[in-house]
Amino acid sequence: MSKQSYINFLWNSSNLHGVHSPFVFGYISKAFYAKAARLTKREHNAATGTVKYQPAELLYRIISNTKSSKLFILGEEAVEITEMLRKLGEANSLQLWFFSLLAPIPGGADLAYISGKDKEEILPLFEQAVPNMGKNKVCIIGNIHSSAATEKAWSTIKNDPRVTVTIDAYYMGLVFFRHGQAKQHFVIRATTSWLTDVVLGFRNLWGLLG
Secondary structure: OOHHHHHHHHHHOEOHHHOOOHHHHHHHHHHOOOOOOOOOHHHHHHHOOOOOHHHHHHHHHHHHHOOOOEEEEEEOOHHHHHHHHHHHHHHOOOOOEEOOOOOOOOOOEEEEEEEOOOHHHHHHHHHHHHHHEEEEEEEEEEOOOOOHHHHHHHHHHHOOOOOOEEEEOOOEEEEEOOOOOOOEEEEEOOOOOHHHHHHHHHHHHHHHHO
């Protein structure tokens, strides 16, 4: 993940007030911006030595705030992510169940997390995840901006005809399969910062004046 890719993300992103989809507004109000669960760096360091803090904190926030309990984790980070979430669940009294794809998941999974280096790794895992997702639940693609190869995989998933809503949160991409909804893509900052909001507010004003 380069500084330039993050700057590009910020420049094209919005916060809660820039979202006009009722479903996405409701989801990110809870998953991103709720004042409840936050992962401290001390908790993060105790739970993992390999997963970086920002994606770990965001993933924990999503799972905790949306009360996702039926999970399955696929890909190159599967062992590290699973162990991290298991430790955090035990430390914070979260009831988490980790499923494999060897047997049907009752009612479908609440959340899937997929990681890989490129399309060749990510897309087959995505195909395994899709039939196992619960209705209106989320499939998360990790590290979507870590390289040009992962960005290509993310672009392919966004364009998949089965996918209706995607959210680019920089450290990960959220994918939803909502029947009957028009395809929409959002770029959303998962944390609030008054300085960022002010600077990007001037960007929006400049666009209106231009």
